[in-house]
Amino acid sequence: MALLHQTVEEITGRIRARSLSSRRAYLARIDHAVRTGPVRGSLACTNLAHAFAAAPTGDKQVLRALRQPNLAIVSSYNDMLSAHQPLAEYPTLIKQAANELGATAQFAGGVPAMCDGVTQGQPGMELSLFSRDTIALATAVALSHNSFDAAVYLGVCDKIVPGLLIGALSFGHLPAVFIPAGPMTSGMSNDEKAKTRQLFAEGKIGRDVLLEAESRSYHSAGTCTFYGTANSNQMLMEVMGLHVPGSAFVNPGTPLRDALTRAAALQALKNTALGEHFTPVGRMIDERSMVNAIVALLATGGSTNHTMHLVAIAHAAGIQINWDDFNGLSAVVPLLARVYPNGKADVNQFHAAGGSAYLIRELLGAGLLHADAQTVTGTLADYASEPWLHEGKLAWRAAAEQSGDTGILRPANEPFEASGGLRLLQGNLGRAVIKVSAVKPEHRVVEAPALVFNDQDEVAAAFKRGELERDFIAVIRFQGPRANGMPELHKLTPPLAVLQGRGFKVALVTDGRMSGASGKVPAAIHVTPEAVCDGPLARVRDGDLIRLDGETGELNVLIDPDEWAARTPDSIDISHAHWGMGRELFDGFRVRSVGAEQGALSILCDLFDIHYTPSSASKTQVEA
Template sequence: MNPVVEQVTARIRERSRQGRADYLAAMAQTREENPPKKRLSCGNLAHGYAACGEQDKQTIRLMNSANLGIVTSYNDMLSAHQPLLDYPEQIKAVAREVGSSAQVAGGVPAMCDGVTQGQPGMELSLFSRDVVAMATAVGLSHNLFDGVLCLGVCDKIVPGMIIGALQFGHLPTVFVPAGPMPSGIPNKEKAAVRQRFAEGKASREELLEAESASYHSPGTCTFYGTANSNQVLMEMLGVQLPGSSFVNPEDPMRAALTRESVLKVIAAADPASGIRPLCETVTEESLVNAVVALLATGGSTNHTLHLVAIAAAAGIDLRWQDFDDLSRAVPLLARVYPNGEADINAFQRAGGMAFLVRELRSAGLLNENVHSLMGEGLDSFELAPQLTDDGRIAWQHNVLESRLPEVLTGVAEPFDQEGGLRVLQGNLGESVIKVSAVKPEHRVVSAPCRIFHAQDDIKTAFDAGELDRDVIAVVRFQGPKANGMPELHKLTPYLGLLQDRGYQVALVTDGRMSGASGKVPAAIHLSPEAVDQGPISRLRDGDLITLDAEQGILNVNLSDQELAQREPATAPRDTQNLGRNLFANFRQAVGGASSGASSLDP
């Protein structure tokens, strides 16, 4: 086993010892004191199955088979979740075939970062993760369920669902995805139109045509952002069936995989099956495996928040330094936009998760002592699903080499010797940076800064020609306490154009970038944030900042004394539009970015 992976796993296990023990004890107590259905009164049960058909009523009341709780994020505005409309009926039909039952336990909100990008609604996005977690818990609180199926795909929804489900970790849980939409126009072509629009060289109609040709049908967006990173992580955590992530919604295999998911969780509901419940599936080892896969594929920076919060919900203390240390030991094996020109469908054609796991495993980069709905160990993670003539799933070891080596490569010939995420530290605090999409010549930037308090102000400065120089854009008061930590992906075309013009350009912010963070170096999630009077609040226009992603440094060229003596800037006036005022308590309760930016106390 790779010594870095072994050491990081061991130290996480050691510092999590008490928290993990407390969590597992709580799950054991729940199982003992509140076993599913068994302690419900007749009135409780009657309410719980009143709307069911006679067959399901009889099945539930006998209490000798599994009743599954479905938590769904279906809506028909969000392309990734629109295919979930018919999943509950599919699940119920499969459950009935084997003498079990299923009910929709509840729905969770599912907002789209693509729709709210650059809009006021984005200030609700990160907190929607915690709302999803609570909504998941509300649905499962009826204690009618022997197993859980989570129907979710996108950015905050999947992390929120698993955080909520971990409060019911005594139950087996499976995530059932819907898959990506078929490929549209190449992502590089779309990005080029965005940059031309930023320059005033493309019309709004041309831009809308390009965007519509990219995001064009039901299914997940095809770039490798947070949504598709979610899928990789759920497979690596053992709560999503191997190879199920990137099958298109209309592929006949999609329904067969959903069927297989139902059968697996029903089997796991029987204690005699030996399949572990969720609390024993999400472990220190499986979380490290998830981080390794994230790094090896150049995944979303948002998971430096989400994985930390997921770990905390399971009593595990995962830290940014763990990401950084693992990143220096894990090679980059995938080139999917924004880390390359291909999309996630190409990743799947190349060999997908089965090939990725096989390569990482061959290099000793994965913990072997893990559990999943498929059983013990990692052998099943290398299996690829195949559709049989009778419409069922057969699991096969048939991905022996990459079919598209320019998209997915082996550990012998990686695209980079290191993974895609690093931690930056210095007198400005601690932040993370995604370097897998940043060319080596752009990874070290030293330039005067320009201060902004809103991303729209960068467009104004850009249009006025005020940024045609070496510059580090500092966008502050974008942290979780200030305004919910919105993504700042809207900045990418403008900063990218400046970089293309030959300037040294970077971004420093206490906010987030999209999972589609691209070619411009961006020190994000900076902590402490400006609203807490972190050093970023004391910066002024013209201060010389050095961002060195190679050495892990983020410094302003000021003495500690001079920086401390400056008056911190005042936060801009609080806005109260598009429902933001309802989240005031979240902003007051939220923790820092390095601790997962969570308002919950699991």
């Protein structure tokens, strides 16, 4: 195994030192919660009787005997959303696997799962980010019966996996294994889909043609096939060792998928205090795990949402990471994958080219991953192998020696780019992130006048009126967590891409999100502090010259410093974003939310002293 890269080692050490106090306190709490016997043994007889009253007779006898482990199932199943529909059958498989070991499994609880693809551009999108913390809370409620020795977590998509993991880490004394559903089979190519969307934005095709194209793209059970947040989640669960190896991208409804689900249940039982090697998830996930996750995200050009989600997950384990850590690692981590929107391939093609096993093997060989990081199966080396069925039985074999398609997946010594897919931008407009892996080098630097908007619909309307046929940088503000829940702004992608295609220099600067589908237009997103908290974007005016430099990491408005300092920030009425479609129920999340770089958390803030305090004027805005 290669020696650990010096930069990776240094940044890990920096995180460890920064987290010393909070991590120590976290570990003390989970150690206090550990029991060496079945956890349900601590329940009084009345409590225990309630806990197994509805169990089948055989399970009831096992649960009464207090000798075997009991496995919790926490699931994001619903049958509306393609990524979650396959999870319907998993509890039966998990229970059968547990019974074969003489143990039991119970469906502990469900968590909500919403799809950003359904809510894009709709009021419901303003609940999307907060659904992550809601899922963490729902996970805690599911496990609060204190009857379980380990848990398996069934989830896939954007906020679901981060929320489940935050919840799991709050029960860090329990072992945890994550079980995905896998991607749907390939439909219309992502490249063709993007072209169709642009034609619709230009008015060259009708809604019937667009709907047919979208239906051919999203056509069956399973996760969407582009490399957005959902599939970035699955890549990160692999490299953090929370899956059984090679689980991420196996299609649903296949014998291999079912075999992996059963194997995950058995592994969770083996990892209990009553099993072969006790592996509480709060000890397993440490500073090395978090650095490994960042490295994998950078090496694959993964979702920008994880510049918030990984920070929030780390906080839940008492670990403090920030965007400087992402940026420092990005300087030395090569881009090894091109999957849409970073390329034309989908995740099925990525998987066929070698997938996560090949990628992890390459990163380990380059010394860019902590090989000694703990996983549910033991070591990260296990994840440089792929699962298969040998004579009907689940087995693993070493990752392919060579990529099946070097246009999709490359070895570490022949990368697509020498640095990672995400970068930090900073300057007098604040701090932001940019997904450079999807942006061609000739478009990564834009210097142009600002056009200021307060929501994405204003941009779409200006485009239709023909007012954007010029060089400009669109500044979309009052889109942060405290303003309106930080929605994704995907309505912007087609018109801005059209304008870029016409030869104009265009870019986006916003305190909102673009997510894993961030495309070919340069976008400085998650600008912190956000405009509603007196952030710099509230001072930008139409015509201000802005420089966005994705190469040097510069994000500046180019005006006289004295004039800039003297400006009064704009204030707008955002009360319309605080009611309707359930948004009024989430006012506590908005008011408590910290900044994007702090993970946009609305929970855990007091416990880990994570605070972001706006001025009194901004508080008045939020409460208006």
